[in-house]
Amino acid sequence: MPIITLIEAIRIAMDEELARDPRVFITGEDVGKRGGVFRATQGLFEKYGPTRVVDSPLAELSIVAIGIGAALADLRPICEIQFADFIHPAFNQIVNEAAKMYYRSEGQWRVPLVIRSPYGGGIGGGLFHSQSVEAFFTHVPGLKVVIPSTPYDAKGLLKSAVRDPNPVLFFEPKKGYRAIKGEVPSDEYTVPIGPARVARQGKDLTLFAYGMMAYYAELAAEQVARQDGIDTEVIDLRTLLPLDKTAILSSIQKTGKALIVHEANLTSGYGAEIAAVLADDGFHYLDAPVKRLCGPDVPGVPFSHPMQEFFMPNPDKIAAAIRDLAAY
Amino acid sequence: MPIITLIEAIRIAMDEELARDPRVFITGEDVGKRGGVFRATQGLFEKYGPTRVVDSPLAELSIVAIGIGAALADLRPICEIQFADFIHPAFNQIVNEAAKMYYRSEGQWRVPLVIRSPYGGGIGGGLFHSQSVEAFFTHVPGLKVVIPSTPYDAKGLLKSAVRDPNPVLFFEPKKGYRAIKGEVPSDEYTVPIGPARVARQGKDLTLFAYGMMAYYAELAAEQVARQDGIDTEVIDLRTLLPLDKTAILSSIQKTGKALIVHEANLTSGYGAEIAAVLADDGFHYLDAPVKRLCGPDVPGVPFSHPMQEFFMPNPDKIAAAIRDLAAY
């Protein structure tokens, strides 16, 4: 199987879906000739032309709303928001409109829409090119929220997202675009939206993560296994909404200890929901406090390198948190 | 002390602040001659004139952005968003702008802004006049989020909000506007933003709530005290961000059992953060799973009466949850 990067997997998924279904089209800023500022759509404009790969005006709410309208008309739009930090102007369209359309029309109207967006820090982007925005959307029933951490999952989940009859937010860890590589079959396959993935089996404690932090979590788990003999189970959540409660609970039943990692700031982050599930349904399995290792509660990831590194969780910080929890 | 309604307390707070400081002004849709669709600003246009009580165009992001600009210029705007459901168009201005201005300018620029908005269900408003949106904002450092449940607190906290040098989101339980009454001194006083309030002392379990649900929580606590001899402590959080961790932990230390109630749907709601704090710092005090009684995970509060009542937590449902937890 060829080894490719995360972003190549994403591009291939779009290419295959464009080829498969004439209803699929892409819109967003600079997705055309420029191939996207991260090059996720590179070559697709040349291959599919300006009808199907459409440079949008510089206006996110309309990118999403055009997508909603087109989805209502039974097309299959893939909307790119250039950075997750710029999704906020579209918040109303996502939360009040896309998420609620099916429910509010008692299923008469549906919105099979994909919104792709690179998220996360560690790339020198400062407060406005580093945001992790997932928790805003995991509070919104009617949406699905997906964050892949491997090229295999990225391709398979994105293809599932395009085929899903609901609005799917697909956040891509931009720091991993080229850093994360993995085997990806050239054949057609999909990865279902919903189930979490046991990225590493373990018995001492469970580490819950997603996106770039899931990648780091595996590295950290290997490190503590090697250096300290700690056997960490790593759950890559992959689909944040709907949440795979079963996976969470069956892991905690085994390990009794939980560490949750995300880049977004701690308070009211997605980790809180995992912790809340553990504190209720998982209460009896818990042998230790539920720990969260997250970005600090500041307004964003600072630009200046030392501050950025201070902000970001990384394999070393995760390993340290694993050690602390294992020693508990 | 006069007994007044929640909305009267809010109106009086604005009146007093307008009288106190010429930099204070109000803007929003229909706040002028109409006195607000809920009448929160009734009489203020007549008293302070069109310069200080300004009907805005029908455009929420600009209501907030004008507020931000005016606050940067050292005025003290009070912006009204007619229903919390309509705050989403302003999400970008609140999250990327107001919340981050102080941090991103290293304290050079500040945004002393109040955004008032009625929130919550149970008033026949359906999906778009019933929303509880607090959790979107409690994830945003740089903001303060306040939700009063008594007229006394409403007046005192709103006055503090107007005097606070930071952007404060002030959500008002609209179902309680006229239903909730209480004693409010005619003299000048403020209630500090930050500390939670022990609404009822108790020893068997702790109920965490805010806004309308804090009001219901007290009713439910009285009911179970009378009927079942269960002694519930009720913590009215009042300030959701920053969170009063000390109050949470000292109560759980005493009672060992926690029930969290909010109207917003469960997943990734504000209750998750409370549960997460309990599952970590409060772990050793816990004698039972941390329970959440929240709106179901559906896109909104339905209009039709039976469905609305099914959605909404109320004193009876809360009492039932208290009994279950107490029996644990």
Add this chain to the structure above:
Amino acid sequence: MQKESAVARPSAHLDADTLRQMYWIMLLSRRTDERAWVLHRQGKIAFHISAMGHEACQVGMAFAIQRGVDYVNPYYRDLALVMALGVTPAQFMVSLFGKVGEYSSGGRQMPSHFGYRPANIISGSAPVATQVPQAAGLAFAIKYRQQMGLVDANDATQPRLALTCLGEGSTSQGEWHEGMNWAGVHKLPFICMVQNNEYAISVPIEAQMAVSNVADRAAAYGVTGVVVDGNDVLAVYDVAKAAVERAYTGGGATLIEAKTYRLTPHSSDDDDRTYRSREEVETWKKKDPILRFQNYLLENSIMTQAELDDADARAKSIVDAAQAEAESTPYPAPEFALGAVYAEEN
């Protein structure tokens, strides 16, 4: 206007039957609307928002499109519009009560949050102007399908335009700007009708915008802008028909501003006496679009007074029946609140 040539006035080609149908929809909407106010006063329903005064612009517009086929994203005031597209008084009445089987949302939404797939009426929400860029998206999809050869551009059984309506106040929203801009850039088969009734709840148009006509804003988007007397159903039909032709033939989008007035408070929650003088309201009552169309029909011998009276009696009995049906319909089961969150199949 009577003097203009028939070429310039598509309404001159409307046959008497169609004119009577137009009148009938306006009347039926009005009578349904009036009954809703009565039900509210009786405490039987909690909320109503009215189309009274806006019937001419809505019906004139509706009759210019391929009804039930072209996409329509209405706003809450569009009762006469959706009735022209096939929503019945009984359906609307059930929505007022939030009863089981409610046609638009199963009772989940407040009344007048229209939506009805059989007539290609997109489900609407409350936040104003959100429907505008969505309608542009629907128009985009129409053009996309044609460009991809998935449909024939002249196939009248397929949607060939997207129409959306909103009030003048709602054009202050960024959503409106962004939707109009797409419509202009992509020359979309799109019509935006602004029903300018001079107020957004209590906020008068001077506090809303600094232009004399909302249609002046068309210049910002490279689309055709046109102002019309919104209380003259045939004048509206004329400009609407031109806009529809433009849309069908690749001529791009149109912004129609219909000047009108609401004859009631904003909604049953409103008291308009705080912000509108009674004289102003009375002046506009004299311009009631239904009376005006009645006069036209009488003067041009398209309907007799007896026929008008008969129509009124029919409308009343339909509304009576609708109310009875709604009142006797049960409420939905509480747990119905849990359904239809996610679509299962694509």
Add this chain to the structure above:
Amino acid sequence: MQKESAVARPSAHLDADTLRQMYWIMLLSRRTDERAWVLHRQGKIAFHISAMGHEACQVGMAFAIQRGVDYVNPYYRDLALVMALGVTPAQFMVSLFGKVGEYSSGGRQMPSHFGYRPANIISGSAPVATQVPQAAGLAFAIKYRQQMGLVDANDATQPRLALTCLGEGSTSQGEWHEGMNWAGVHKLPFICMVQNNEYAISVPIEAQMAVSNVADRAAAYGVTGVVVDGNDVLAVYDVAKAAVERAYTGGGATLIEAKTYRLTPHSSDDDDRTYRSREEVETWKKKDPILRFQNYLLENSIMTQAELDDADARAKSIVDAAQAEAESTPYPAPEFALGAVYAEEN
């Protein structure tokens, strides 16, 4: 244009000293900007976004306002503008490196996210157009203070207008629409300068809007709209001065569209060869606003070639020194990330 009367051309009244100052700022911005590209090629800095090509419109605008007093909400391309307001090459260089004491954000923000309270430059973010309605808010506050009698409308030590800039692509945002609308409705002392360089990163203006001039959009807001050659610093000064007078005297807001071109890729992350032909870029290089102003200064004997050369040498040494200072400045402490989340005192 030389033939127009001095009355119509405020720039005709500019004294030689001021003209030399204007040139100096343009030059200093350019040299700083060029050095930033070098630093990026050398791998010393991670990111730069350029004002090259835009200097004339920025400096012509800046010199028309009360610099350091009037409120300014710039955008990321406004290096020459903020330099005209007092930001130094050394300050900017420190921001390129994200070093300690960085003037705008303490190193928290990427470079070119300008903000500097001593010069009344509001801190900017990355999401485009957010600054526009904020600037309208600042202008609103100015008018409010005057109406409340808190300041004198003629007091030149107080802000008397708010100026904001953005690119033509950014006018597609709802934020822009809503800000312009407030400026129109309240007749605010507000200037919006659109620096139209024909592209939003790779997206050409035809895919962005269906109007010939961004200034055509002024008609939608009841404000004055004006188009100017953005590469002619004096022409810009002229229209800017008129807009400033309008703002200072209660005449309301102005939308200035300055037609220009960026001489570099969008930013150091961009490769513009995918979307701009080399011929097009070369054509515009010949219209370089700095060369053009040099010619003017020489032709009108305001500066000699020797003086121009001398200015260049001075600029180079200032930029050298700025770079040295920035390179020798330490990084901030990591924990500095935790500070300044909430203001403590009001």
